[in-house]
Amino acid sequence: MDWDKLRIFHAVADAGSLTHAGDRLNLSQSAVSRQIRALEDSLGATLFHRHARGLILTEQGELLFDATNSMSKRLETAAARIKDSEEEVFGELRVTTTFGFGLLWLAPRLPKLYEKYPELKVDLILDERVLDLPMREADVAIRMKEPSQADLIRKRLMSVQMLMYASREYLDQNGTPDSAEDISDHRLICQSTDAAQVMAGASLVQTVMAYNPRSTLTINNYFGVLQGVLHNLGIGVLPDYVTHDFPQLVRVLPEIESADVPVFLAYPEELRQSQRIAAFRDFVQEEIITYRKHLRSLEKA
Template sequence: MTMDWDKLRVFHAVAEAGSLTHAGETLHLSQSAVSRQIRGLEEHLGVTLFHRHARGLILTEQGELLREATRDMTRKLVAASARIRDSKDEVFGQLRVTTTVGFGAMWLTPRLPRFFGEFPDISVDLLMTENVLDLPMREADVAIRMREPQQADLIRRPLFDVTMRFYASKAYVERHGAPQTEEELRAHRLISFSPNARQPAPVGFWINAQLELAHRSTLLMNNYFAMLQAAEHALGVAILPDYLAVDHPELTLVAPRLHSPAFTVYFAYPEELRRSRRVEVFRDFIAAEVETFRAAT
């Protein structure tokens, strides 16, 4: 039994949106046109694909089976399109990169001017989130994560190790001194990532152990940029990833013998994008930036 590609495309949009109206907006079709396509597909298959109710549409069991197929089709079509568009002589198109908020905003973004200088026709969609996006399902093309990705069918490579250390501004050290030991640190205000925020497990345990000590006071945040600002404004001693120190020489390392366990930053992308020129040039750019970063640390 053959099926109409247009009807499948419309079905996939409706299944993902859960609404005829929202699917129509995505496809630039009227709600009635979308509805006709769905009815036609249901009649062709002889099944009901959606339960209709006041709050929207819910897939039936048969609809769920068809959505799995259309998701796989869509993923393969997107990958094929990317490979076709990639050129040996020109590199262009969109590249979706996911990473954490802190790393994306504070390490990656300052380095992107060099990337765009070399590849001005690539558009980068930088998805900064603590959530792990599904690369095989093409929620993103490339991931830079603070732990080794566990999803199957991924090419992954370690970039560098990160350690959490204690930093204060030079102005703070001039005013309050540079603590060297755990005991001396207790006399200072500790600026820390919130213990409820997501961290690599060994690092989270270590940060929680620091917060259990009787410091003068604490300032808890859920954003490394805000923590950096607090440290630069001499509010206290901040627990920050050491990759920040390279780009912020106004920070001074204190208590150098105290630090968290190291964790590894990984670069990953789906196996099916192995030959994508956009992924290839971005991977090589990140590798070169990492080498420069390592040389500076």
């Protein structure tokens, strides 16, 4: 099968248009059309339904696109491994993690990574979905549970807990609750139990909701919950790692806490030798060591 025709077919299927595919490939629309017709003739199958709004893959076209998509991702992996220098760290690194951890813990620390590796290009993908690392939806993941996908190298980084926090100004105005029953006098800020989140967080919210808070504000990510707490709207359910960068938060109701939530870093086995992966992994581990030292100093204070 002609590799060049497959490359052109993949571009057309991805773009949904002969014109757009031609622009990507620096080919005329007629040249792209000729290559697609030649590929269809060689296969004895129609690959696209053609209509005024563009092109739609036929069933046979879908089968071929699945194959070329897998080929494309494997080629990307090979290219990434080839480009990785033994001594230099450069190029694109696609990192996926949750909204909360990405916005509240990882992103504020990235300046240190760029300071050390100024030519690195980080593509930070914040998503509660578990992306498929072997299929190169991302290069490396930080997740709040151990990944179950095969062919991954995984390392447990730390554990976090969901705890209750409020601002000092809010507590001065509304009083500090002494027991869980006092939640009925306060507004609770949290993620909805229907929102995508770790089970420990949802379970803690269900527990607190049972005490009938006077009012609630539900937001679908922890960054939003944090903003509500910082703006004195109520008592929030937040992961404990936010205390490192927001010392103005006050922990309340210490008897209410979630189970430990493990944090894992994972990447595909085939990227074991990647210098970019190694640099990012070491950076995260160093930052966690610093984070733990800070927590210990707070405990002693």
